Amino acid sequence: MNIKNKIKITVNGKQMQIMPKFSLKSLITKLKMPLNKIAIELNKKIIDKKRISKIKLKKGDKIEIVHFIGGG
Amino acid sequence: MIDKKFKIANKIFKSRLIVGTGKYKSFSECAKAIKTSGADIVTVAVRRVNISNKNKPRLMDYIDPKKITYLPNTAGCFTAEDAIRTLRLAREIGGWKLVKLEVLGDKRNLFPEMIETLRSTELLTKEGFKVMVYCNDDPLMAKRLENAGAVAIMPLAAPIGSGLGIQNKVNIKIIRKQTKLPLIIDAGLGQASDASIAMELGCDGVLINTAIAKAKKPIQMAEAMKLAVISGRKSFLSGRISPNLFGSASTTNKGII
Numbered sequence: 001m002n003i004k005n006k007i008k009i010t011v012n013g014k015q016m017q018i019m020p021k022f023s024l025k026s027l028i029t030k031l032k033m034p035l036n037k038i039a040i041e042l043n044k045k046i047i048d049k050k051r052i053s054k055i056k057l058k059k060g061d062k063i064e065i066v067h068f069i070g071g072g
Numbered sequence: 073m074i075d076k077k078f079k080i081a082n083k084i085f086k087s088r089l090i091v092g093t094g095k096y097k098s099f100s101e102c103a104k105a106i107k108t109s110g111a112d113i114v115t116v117a118v119r120r121v122n123i124s125n126k127n128k129p130r131l132m133d134y135i136d137p138k139k140i141t142y143l144p145n146t147a148g149c150f151t152a153e154d155a156i157r158t159l160r161l162a163r164e165i166g167g168w169k170l171v172k173l174e175v176l177g178d179k180r181n182l183f184p185e186m187i188e189t190l191r192s193t194e195l196l197t198k199e200g201f202k203v204m205v206y207c208n209d210d211p212l213m214a215k216r217l218e219n220a221g222a223v224a225i226m227p228l229a230a231p232i233g234s235g236l237g238i239q240n241k242v243n244i245k246i247i248r249k250q251t252k253l254p255l256i257i258d259a260g261l262g263q264a265s266d267a268s269i270a271m272e273l274g275c276d277g278v279l280i281n282t283a284i285a286k287a288k289k290p291i292q293m294a295e296a297m298k299l300a301v302i303s304g305r306k307s308f309l310s311g312r313i314s315p316n317l318f319g320s321a322s323t324t325n326k327g328i329i
Contacts, residue, residue: 012120032126039118039164044157046164064120066161068131070102071117071147072092072232072259072281 007059018057025053027063038067075309078276080254081170081202081223083141087111088271089301090143090256092281096290099134105284106135109294113141115172115279117148118162137166143204145172150185152192159201171196172226172258172279174206182232182259186213190220197221206258209243211250218253225251226258226279229270233282235262238269248274264293264300271304272312 006017011027018027024047028035040047041064047055057063077084091111096102106114114135122128135142144162146155152175159171175192177185184207196203197220204224205217214225227247230236238244238257248255257270258279270278280297287293 012123014123031121031123033121034130037130037132037165038121039161041161046160049164064161065123066118066165067121068116068142068144068162068165069119070093070096070099070131071145072094072115072279 009057009061011063012065021056023053024055024057028052033065038065040065085112088277088305089298090277090279094281095285099129099131101290103134105290105294108291110298113143115143115145117145118158142168143170143172144168146174149175152188152195155192156195169200170202172204184208190216193217193220193222209240211243211246214247215250218251224254224256226256228259229257230260232259234260235283236260237262237266241273244273264296267297267300268304271301272308274308
């Protein structure tokens with residue numbers, strides 16, 4: 001596929017380019033995120049982690065990946 | 073000594089000291105302090121993963137959530153919507169329902185925004201969360217939180233991270249009298265004696281972060297806090313003497329030469 005066909009998405013506030021029909025699972029795998037230690041939001045909706053292989057990312061999608069950090 | 077169990081939302085905890093996990097030099101120091109403190113609940117925050125540095129250490133690699141209860145907080149939230157979004161995400165990470173609600177109203181003094189806090193408590197409770205609520209030391213507001221379904225009332229001693237100790241003992245005593253919910257002093261303690269005072273006022277527990285994490289020797293301070301909480305609780309249960317204006321000799325005059 002031509003590189004020009006790549007689509008832009010935003011992950012944790014940073015722009016990324018991915019191939020069309022890239023799944024959310026592929027993105028998590030590419031980023032090497034341990035699924036049991038994160039939560040994912042797609043366009044402000046929380047995503048059931050069991051369903052991520054079925055979700056295809058679209059142009060302009062905004063993804064938030066969060067985890068626990070130290071806090072009081 | 074017989075003491076009632078420290079129970080929050082029907083779950084029994086061993087330690088009355090809850091420890092925050094922020095502000096430590098490293099996760100390993102944090103983990104050591106928690107172990108030394110004996111705490112079985114720790115507060116944690118929800119933040120974005122650093123996607124550009126995937127090898128950055130993670131809190132969960134150092135503190136095992138299967139051994140220690142994670143209490144997700146809403147630090148940095150200023151509205152009910154922010155708080156609910158954050159706690160829904162926390163729940164999604166691993167099914168946590170017991171949460172610490174903290175809705176702030178001012179970036180400088182970090183006082184809780186109580187109108188939003190009350191609204192958040194109602195909404196989160198309806199969603200099935202068990203909400204431990206960081207609040208100001210206002211007995212009326214504490215009552216409203218209780219009526220809204222809070223599982224623990226957590227008034228501040230003083231501003232978060234200030235180390236000033238309990239500023240309004242009278243209000244804490246009034247809240248103690250009016251509620252059977254766990255009463256936990258959250259924020260503002262500075263040294264071990266502050267923790268003892270909280271326990272002597274009849275509080276069920278204390279939540280400490282900065283006073284341990286930013287002490288010159290955090291691990292040693294963690295131990296001091298552990299002992300202070302135990303000591304303060306025992307003192308409370310032992311029934312102190314009435315304070316008197318005048319002296320009362322410890323030695324009898326009988327048989328004096």
